[in-house]
Amino acid sequence: LKTMRFMLLFSRQGKLRLQKWYTATAERDKKKMVRDLMQIVLARKPKMCSFLEWRDLKIVYKRYASLYFCCAVEEQDNELITLEVIHRFVELLDKYFGSVCELDIIFNFEKAYFILDEFLMGGEIQDTSKKSVLKAIEQSDLLQEVSCIQY
């Protein structure tokens, strides 16, 4: 079965900014994996390729400004489309926050999680349309101003 296992966002200084796990993983293992992976990715040079084999997984990563976006997918998965999953996510953040920066994600981490959830579910893309995803997010923002759900 092919799927994304997890997605991490971390800074050049090695600070984890967002983590999303799509398979059940113990907290201890998570911490170790994050540490190991950050070390490897941060050590790579700019012109190197965006894919690397790591344990039994394939890591697809890309750096945007000060943030690394890093996805772990399975061996047989399509690397290039995963790279574009990352890019689409960045576009969504950008659109929502208005030229997103690391601070937006730090201070509005819950929003970043909501956007990611709206875009990916169980590691699979839910909707590739930027409009649909943003519509869903904006709707929920609207709802919080109305602050009431009718039952």
Place this chain on the structure above:
Amino acid sequence: MPAVSKGDGMRGLAVFISDIRNCKSKEAEIKRINKELANIRSKFKGDKALDGYSKKKYVCKLLFIFLLGHDIDFGHMEAVNLLSSNKYTEKQIGYLFISVLVNSNSDLIRLINNAIKNDLSSRNPVSMNLALHCIANVGSKEMAEAFAAEIPRILVAGNTVDSVKQSAALCLLRLNRTSPDLIPMGEWTARVVHLLNDQHLGVVTAAVSLITTLAQKSPDDFKTSISLAVARLSRIVTSAAIDLQDYTYYFVAAPWLSVKLLRLLQCYPPPEDAGLRSRLTECLVTILNKAQEPPKSKKVQHSNAKNAVLFEAIALIIHHDSEPTLLVRACNQLGQFLQHRETNLRYLALESMCTLASSEFSHEAVKTHIETVINALKTERDVSVRQRAVDLLYSMCDRSNAKQIVAEMLSYLENADYSIREEIVLKVAIQAEKYAVDYTWYVDTILNLIRVAGDYVSEEVWYRVIQIVINRDDVQGYAAKTVFETLQAPACHENLVKVGGYILGEFGNLIAGDSRSSPLVQFNLLHSKFHLCSVPTRALLLSAYIKFINLFPEVKPTIQEVLRSDSQLRNADVELQQRAVEYLRLSCIASTDILATVLEEMPPFPERESSILAKLKKKKGSSAKLPDIDETRRQVNGSTEHSANNGTANTSPPLLLEDLLPTSRPRPYSSSPILLSASTMGSAHSFTADMLNLTSTPAAAAAAAVGGGGGGLLVDVFSENSTSPSVDVSEDHLERFVCKNNGILYENQLLQIGLKSEYRQNLGRMYLFYGNKTSIQFLSFTSSVTNNTSQSQLIVQAKPVDPMIEGGAQVQQTLNIECVSEFTDAPELTIIFRYGGNPQHIAVKLPVMLNKFFQPTEMTSQDYFQRWKQLGAPQQEVQKIFKAKYPMDSDATKAKIIGFGVALLDGVDPNPANFVGAGVVHTKTSQVGCLLRLEPNTQAQMYRLTLRTSREPVSHTLLELLCEQF
């Protein structure tokens, strides 16, 4: 702080995050967090009911703290409360907290499930989506049980809105991954397939993902999806006019959907229907053609999306492996990418070509790129790309180019990155063996390998060269000569000394005619390396020396002199000393005939799978890329075969390995007594055992040579392939573990289960070690724990284990145990695996008993008797008089009482022959104090055991456990 704060920002949260960011040190951060935690705790505990906003804010703060990497042990209840809020943001935060922080064993799961149930039936799309997301995020078995039936209904219901359909599809997909057996197949599956025709491309995208997962599980049920997928793909790919609006990504039409459709088609063989087939071919051709068109945008996103579809199309072409023209076109396309300026594309082209190389139609086409690939090996700056080049060279290797490729890889090896050296060594060794036309080339290559990268030459490699030399008499003389010459170098790698020692010990006679390599010269050469070598190598050399005594009687005095020297006879290492003593004796007392029999030339090794290949596979795990065309084709094209083993479609590599292994072959040559002795000594690594007989102790070898018996263990294991599955739960061993936490839990001919456990208060952790005693892998290995007592008494959580255990290997499983309240029944461990094609089923009780949760309590005599009196009610005391089962040894008894978990109190009982102990059983819900007294009567060989605890059932349980111990 950023200016943006859409919706209602939580000011308190922003301030807190700022504070944390301003902390100068880790200590300051922890201090600030502790302060916040105390504040939140007091707010939650306070008398004043919190309003929804505050609750949301605090829960969000807790979440932030958790995500920073700190533990959070409260707030769950407040988060659950938020779920039933009628304010959307509060509900949303509640769900986020639950998704991130709640593990499946939580007591709260029922409450959470209730809230989810309400939201699912609310008919409000936003609430339904939140609930579905939560199920997908947590994805636990409990949730699957609760909702697996409901979600398909939502998915196919006519009145479900699109966004909910998408969520439902993916939620189901996630549950299918964690608990496939819980998803009911049925009438809804046909309707899911028709979602491929949906107007809404978002729905189609989500549906394809779900269908692909389900089709891997039961392909027949989803066959109708093939034609729909082809039709859909064709509409996206071939009709230029179509406007997909928002689903066009940087001028590429629906790349995600295209990739997913192509992926779905890889679950099936090429369509049988000719019309459908040609329509699909047309799609694939169009995709290949588009790659040649000038890009519509300079953005990397455009080319990535376009090439993502292209690579997936090539994967489908390779999977079908039926259209030679497509395969060759694919190969040419990849050839272009090999020299592309984008590193990513070069990487992917190398990777994809690897699989193309294994198709008979494109193997030759791939080979034309050999120079480019060799160049990549030399010039790529990124090690992961070079690694791909190595893989590809390995895949394209055949008889025609083996010498060139092996030479290139050897020269690359000299400067290769340390991280990939070992793998290259293995690959070179395999190629050299596989494509050797004459074995002299093989011997040269391996010796070169050891010279260039001796440190990375694993045992398997040098074992293998010896196996081959021993089995092929046409190369023995050459091997002896070459190894002799190579050993002349002043600095040799130790692995070379090992190979040299072994080969000269066996075949030194073949070159002894030449005065330049006379027996004495050979011996002196070997012995000049002796002192620089490690103990195992020295042991091997000693064995070579005794073999020399047999081969060349003229050097006997010289060698005896060496054996007799203090540095041998009195060596600090037992093994070396023993060898020296025994070999010396053997050489003195044995007649020439006996010597010749004992030290006879090694018999040929049985032909089995190359140990190196096995090692490479192990190293690469399931992704082992094998050189043999037929084997790999099976893997690539075998999806229809896998479908037979339901739900384990990803087990194709194990199937493949199985084919390679002569599973039930008895060992034809193992009648040799020396071989047998080695096998008994190391049945765990039987394979290396044959090789190592030189290093096994001579005493054992000699004993076996005389007796010959007792060595049949391994043979038995091999012939016992049809062991009928036994599923009796073994529990006699439980008694042994009442007073100890470590030991062998279970053992049969195939498997040994070791156990280590530790307990603290009401929590425990258990490590199980599964050792494969055979030389063949266990496949589809699963081990699960069933708990006969309810979750409200004992919770046992088992981490998953690797589904394959290599021959001779051991894997570890961790269990987390929580005692919630007192219990009596031990949980049960169920192990299922396949060994040589036969299913094995083992069930064992796990030694988790109530007494494991004891904490010892030290107390004075006075305290003891005071408490003893307090627990004086008749139902609080239990007593049993029983006959001693074991010798009545005071020290053993003390050890057992301490092992039982209580403190052994000295000087409390007026009668020094009696034993008293005290402890507290910790469960999550309560703590139960326990006092015990054991009175031995040595004359009658009886004991009287009395226990007092505050809870009657606990007294009984503990009494039953303890009275069996003496």
